[in-house]
Amino acid sequence: MGINIPAETAVKILQRLGLSLVGRPTDEQAHFRAPTYRRDLTREIDLVEEVARIYGYDKLPSDVVVPLCTSSKSQRERIVERIGETLTAVGFYESMTPAFTSAADRQWFQPRGDAAPLSVDHSSRRQENLLRQTLIPSLVGSRRANERQGNFGVKLFEVAKVYLAADPDREEREVEPWMIGLVAGESYVDLKGVVELLAKRVNPRSEVSVRPSSIGQFTPGRGAEVLLNGELWGWLGELDRKICDAADLRDGVCVAELDLERLEQTADLVPRAERLPEYPG
Structure with a gap:
């Protein structure tokens, strides 16, 4: 997203949206179980978008280069x-x-x-x-x-x-x-x-x-x-x-x-x- 959001803040945002935390989160990763009524949350990027939406799109800079990487078909x-x-x-x-x-x-x-x-x-x-x-x-x-x-x-x-x-x-x-x-x-x-x-x-x-x-x-x-x-x-x-x-x-x-x-x-x-x-x- 171009900015660093504290891991603790991201976890709290997702929990307030109804996701259940699975296991202990770290600064690098955390696992969540989506509620049954949120069938749109199936991928990691879906959770990233939710965090950005609640954290505030206005806080995302428009002039920061977002790192990209290539991907291949599974x-x-x-x-x-x-x-x-x-x-x-x-x-x-x-x-x-x-x-x-x-x-x-x-x-x-x-x-x-x-x-x-x-x-x-x-x-x-x-x-x-x-x-x-x-x-x-x-x-x-x-x-x-x-x-x-x-x-x-x-x-x-x-x-x-x-x-x-x-x-x-x-x-x-x-x-x-x-x-x-x-x-x-x-x-x-x-x-x-x-x-x-x-x-x-x-x-x-x-x-x-x-x-x-x-x-x-x-x-x-x-x-x-x-x-x-x-x-x-x-x-x-x-x-x-x-x-x-x-x-x-x-x-x-x-x-x-x-x-x-x-x-x-x-x-x-x-x-x-x-x-x-x-x-x-």
């Missing part, structure tokens, strides 16, 4: 970028959907069975008051909205969080995992090819396989669990016609949902060249 950011490039290249459009869904829409896809969803009791959320456990119902709703506007055959994807539990003592990947959701009017075989392409684009040596799935929303015999290098990665299949009718879809759809972190664990974005065999045979 591994996850590069993987998400690679996913977007790959899917848009094969005709998909990225979608951004709300994290809430309704009890009726939730029935369209339940890969984790009947696990009770998290809900919000608020006057503004009387109908769509459930936190999604999967991205698929939201994407199916987006496809339906496109069909109603005459955009038939649209292929959609989203990379976002789902919400499985409210337990601050468990790791984020267990309670709020990042998933990759795909919805398209393609056949099971075609969408399986897209899933395999995603894996290969992140690591050319990845091996994708499938095994039968018992998810009730799939057409019998046309649903599978997807394995990445032998470990569960997600689900892939054709939605049953009764689900498409309940969602008011004209055309049938095939869906896939994949664990982003599982893909990230296998990442090799810059593979090394290997010497070709001198005597192939």
Whole structure:
């Protein structure tokens, strides 16, 4: 910011704003837990801005050179970028959907069975008051909205969080995992090819396989669990016609949902060249 604000002053400002101090602060760093109603406070810079706002913008000099440093994309950011490039290249459009869904829409896809969803009791959320456990119902709703506007055959994807539990003592990947959701009017075989392409684009040596799935929303015999290098990665299949009718879809759809972190664990974005065999045979 161009000025030095005493650490004790900064801590008091953040505490008065409702943040809880975690551990003992030092002159170099302090850890805080933001209140649930301050969803905008997710990064260190967000706290810096709050301190500056309360301390007073008028006290910040306008003629001081602020030190800057270069930054680079994180591994996850590069993987998400690679996913977007790959899917848009094969005709998909990225979608951004709300994290809430309704009890009726939730029935369209339940890969984790009947696990009770998290809900919000608020006057503004009387109908769509459930936190999604999967991205698929939201994407199916987006496809339906496109069909109603005459955009038939649209292929959609989203990379976002789902919400499985409210337990601050468990790791984020267990309670709020990042998933990759795909919805398209393609056949099971075609969408399986897209899933395999995603894996290969992140690591050319990845091996994708499938095994039968018992998810009730799939057409019998046309649903599978997807394995990445032998470990569960997600689900892939054709939605049953009764689900498409309940969602008011004209055309049938095939869906896939994949664990982003599982893909990230296998990442090799810059593979090394290997010497070709001198005597192939």
